[in-house]
Amino acid sequence: MKDSTRAIRFLESLGIPEGPKAGQAVKLAPFQKQFVKGALADGINVACLSIGRGNAKTALSAGIALGAVMGNWDRQPRRETLIAARTRDQARIAFDFMVGFIRSLPEDEQKAFTIRRSPRLEIEYEGDGGGHFVRAIAADGKTALGSAPTLVLMDERGHWQADQGDALEHALLSGLGKRGGRALIISTSAADDAHPFSVWMDDDQPGVYRQEHRPAPGLPADDLASLKIANPGAAYGIGSSLEWLQGQARRAIARGGSTLTSFRLYNRNERVSGETRDVLLTVDEWMACEADAMPPREGACVIGIDLGGSASMTAAAFYWPESGRLEALGTFPGKPGLQDRGQSDGVGDRYAQMRDRGELSTLGDKTVPVAAWLTKVMDHVAGEPIGALVMDRYKQAELSEAIDRAGIRAPLVWRGQGFRDGGEDAERFRRAVFDGRVRTSPSLLLRSAFADTVCLRDPANNIKIAKARSTGRIDAASATVLSVAEGIRQTARPRNKGGRILWA
CATH class of the missing domain: 3.30.420.240 (Nucleotidyltransferase; domain 5)
Known part of the structure; x- marks a missing residue:
C-alpha cells in the first residue's frame, strides 16, 4: 500500500478538533488529498503548499505529522517531528491541532502520548518502541542545530523574518538529510517573488512537490472565480464561505489602503506587499x-x-x-x-x-x-x-x-x-x-x-x-x-x- 493511501486513511479516521464541525470525522477535500499524495510520493523530500488563509493547511499538515510520528507510514526508530514557525505562539497552533487529533484517537492509543507544555511544547509517543517526539520551535536557527528530524513542518514560511527564517530553514533541511526525512513547507503567499518561499513555489527542482492556489494578478478583490481558486476549501465547508469572503472583499475595497492589501495577501493569496507603513501608493492604486x-x-x-x-x-x-x-x-x-x-x-x-x-x-x-x-x-x-x-x-x-x-x-x-x-x-x-x-x-x-x-x-x-x-x-x-x-x-x-x- 502506498504511503499516501495509508496517510489518507489515517487522516479520515481522526475527529475534527474544533470549529462548527468539531467531533465529526475528518473528510478530506480533493485539494487536500492531492497534497497528501504529492507530499508522500516516492522521491519527494520537500512538499510546498501555498493557499489562502483559513483553508486548513495547518490542520492538514498537523495530521500528517501525527501519523508520521506514530509510524503509520514511516517505520524508523526514534522518530522526531519538528514544528517550526515564526514565533512560539504560531507553532502552538499546529501543536494544538495535533493535541486535538490525539484526543480523537481510541483511549488505549491516547495513553501512549505524553503532552508537555513547559518548558517547551513537546509530545512524546511511547508506542511502537517508544522514544518518538514532536517538538515546536520558533524561527531561530540555533534551536534546530544538531537535530535529526524525520519530518519537519514549516508553518507560514512566507512570513518568517528574513535572516532568522533563512537560518532556521537551512538548519532544518540539513538535519533532514541525516535520516532521509521530509519537509512540509506551507504558507499563504509571500510578499514578492524574491522571498525564499516564492522561490520554492516557482523553481522546478527534483524531489520537490509544489501545489499553489494563487489567482492571476490584477483582478478585482471580490472576483468570485479567483476567490474560489485561492480558497478551494470554501466549496467543501472548510474555512470561510464564499459569501463571507466576497463581503470582506467589498469591505476591503471600500476601505482601501492596508485593509485591501492585507485581504489580497492573506485571503486571495496574492503576492503583494503586506507593508503597513505609510506606502506612497497601494498595489490597487498603482x-x-x-x-x-x-x-x-x-x-x-x-x-x-x-x-x-x-x-x-x-x-x-x-x-x-x-x-x-x-x-x-x-x-x-x-x-x-x-x-x-x-x-x-x-x-x-x-x-x-x-x-x-x-x-x-x-x-x-x-x-x-x-x-x-x-x-x-x-x-x-x-x-x-x-x-x-x-x-x-x-x-x-x-x-x-x-x-x-x-x-x-x-x-x-x-x-x-x-x-x-x-x-x-x-x-x-x-x-x-x-x-x-x-x-x-x-x-x-x-x-x-x-x-x-x-x-x-x-x-x-x-x-x-x-x-x-x-x-x-x-x-x-x-x-x-x-x-x-x-x-x-x-x-x-x-x-x-x-x-x-x-x-x-
Missing part, C-alpha cells in the same frame, strides 16, 4: 494607472531624472501632462551583471525580466556615464517638445556638467528630496493618480519600484519618500514623482491669453 491602450504623446514632455551611483539604479520618467501618458526607463552599470545584481538585491531574476521587457538596460562599467546616459534619455523622446528636465538639486553640479557635455537645451528644474519639496511633489503625484491623470503600460520596473516606496513623516505630518527595504530600488518611482508633479504644476499655471498693457 494598478489603476496601468492601461492596455496608452494615450498619445501629446504636448510637451516633462522628464524626471534620478541619478544613481555605482550600486543604485539610474532612472528617467517621461510624462506628458496634457494626455497623462507616462513612460519610464532604468539603467544599471554593466558590472556586476543583472543576474548577480538581482541576487544581491534579493529580487532573483527580476532585473533580467525587466531587460527582456525593454524597461531596463545597462550602460558603462562600474558606474553609469551621466552624459552618455542623458543622450540616451533624450533620444527616447527625439522630436518631442521638452517642457522641463526635473532633477534632484543634491546632484546639481554633476548633472549640470553632464547636461553641458551632452549639449542638451531644455528648461531645468531643481527640486529637493526633503520634507519641503519632496512632500509637495509626493502629494501632487498622489492627487494626479487619484484623479486618473497618470496612464502607463504594464511596467515591471514601476511596479517593483512603487512596491518598495514608503513615506516618512516628520512631526508636522509632512512626508518624503523612502525605501521600504535597504536593497529596494525606488529610483524609477522617484523619477516618476518628480516628472508628474512638475507636469501638474505646469498645467495648473494660468496661460497668457493676450498682450500686455504698458502704462506710460
Whole structure:
C-alpha cells in the first residue's frame, strides 16, 4: 500500500478538533488529498503548499505529522517531528491541532502520548518502541542545530523574518538529510517573488512537490472565480464561505489602503506587499494607472531624472501632462551583471525580466556615464517638445556638467528630496493618480519600484519618500514623482491669453 493511501486513511479516521464541525470525522477535500499524495510520493523530500488563509493547511499538515510520528507510514526508530514557525505562539497552533487529533484517537492509543507544555511544547509517543517526539520551535536557527528530524513542518514560511527564517530553514533541511526525512513547507503567499518561499513555489527542482492556489494578478478583490481558486476549501465547508469572503472583499475595497492589501495577501493569496507603513501608493492604486491602450504623446514632455551611483539604479520618467501618458526607463552599470545584481538585491531574476521587457538596460562599467546616459534619455523622446528636465538639486553640479557635455537645451528644474519639496511633489503625484491623470503600460520596473516606496513623516505630518527595504530600488518611482508633479504644476499655471498693457 502506498504511503499516501495509508496517510489518507489515517487522516479520515481522526475527529475534527474544533470549529462548527468539531467531533465529526475528518473528510478530506480533493485539494487536500492531492497534497497528501504529492507530499508522500516516492522521491519527494520537500512538499510546498501555498493557499489562502483559513483553508486548513495547518490542520492538514498537523495530521500528517501525527501519523508520521506514530509510524503509520514511516517505520524508523526514534522518530522526531519538528514544528517550526515564526514565533512560539504560531507553532502552538499546529501543536494544538495535533493535541486535538490525539484526543480523537481510541483511549488505549491516547495513553501512549505524553503532552508537555513547559518548558517547551513537546509530545512524546511511547508506542511502537517508544522514544518518538514532536517538538515546536520558533524561527531561530540555533534551536534546530544538531537535530535529526524525520519530518519537519514549516508553518507560514512566507512570513518568517528574513535572516532568522533563512537560518532556521537551512538548519532544518540539513538535519533532514541525516535520516532521509521530509519537509512540509506551507504558507499563504509571500510578499514578492524574491522571498525564499516564492522561490520554492516557482523553481522546478527534483524531489520537490509544489501545489499553489494563487489567482492571476490584477483582478478585482471580490472576483468570485479567483476567490474560489485561492480558497478551494470554501466549496467543501472548510474555512470561510464564499459569501463571507466576497463581503470582506467589498469591505476591503471600500476601505482601501492596508485593509485591501492585507485581504489580497492573506485571503486571495496574492503576492503583494503586506507593508503597513505609510506606502506612497497601494498595489490597487498603482494598478489603476496601468492601461492596455496608452494615450498619445501629446504636448510637451516633462522628464524626471534620478541619478544613481555605482550600486543604485539610474532612472528617467517621461510624462506628458496634457494626455497623462507616462513612460519610464532604468539603467544599471554593466558590472556586476543583472543576474548577480538581482541576487544581491534579493529580487532573483527580476532585473533580467525587466531587460527582456525593454524597461531596463545597462550602460558603462562600474558606474553609469551621466552624459552618455542623458543622450540616451533624450533620444527616447527625439522630436518631442521638452517642457522641463526635473532633477534632484543634491546632484546639481554633476548633472549640470553632464547636461553641458551632452549639449542638451531644455528648461531645468531643481527640486529637493526633503520634507519641503519632496512632500509637495509626493502629494501632487498622489492627487494626479487619484484623479486618473497618470496612464502607463504594464511596467515591471514601476511596479517593483512603487512596491518598495514608503513615506516618512516628520512631526508636522509632512512626508518624503523612502525605501521600504535597504536593497529596494525606488529610483524609477522617484523619477516618476518628480516628472508628474512638475507636469501638474505646469498645467495648473494660468496661460497668457493676450498682450500686455504698458502704462506710460
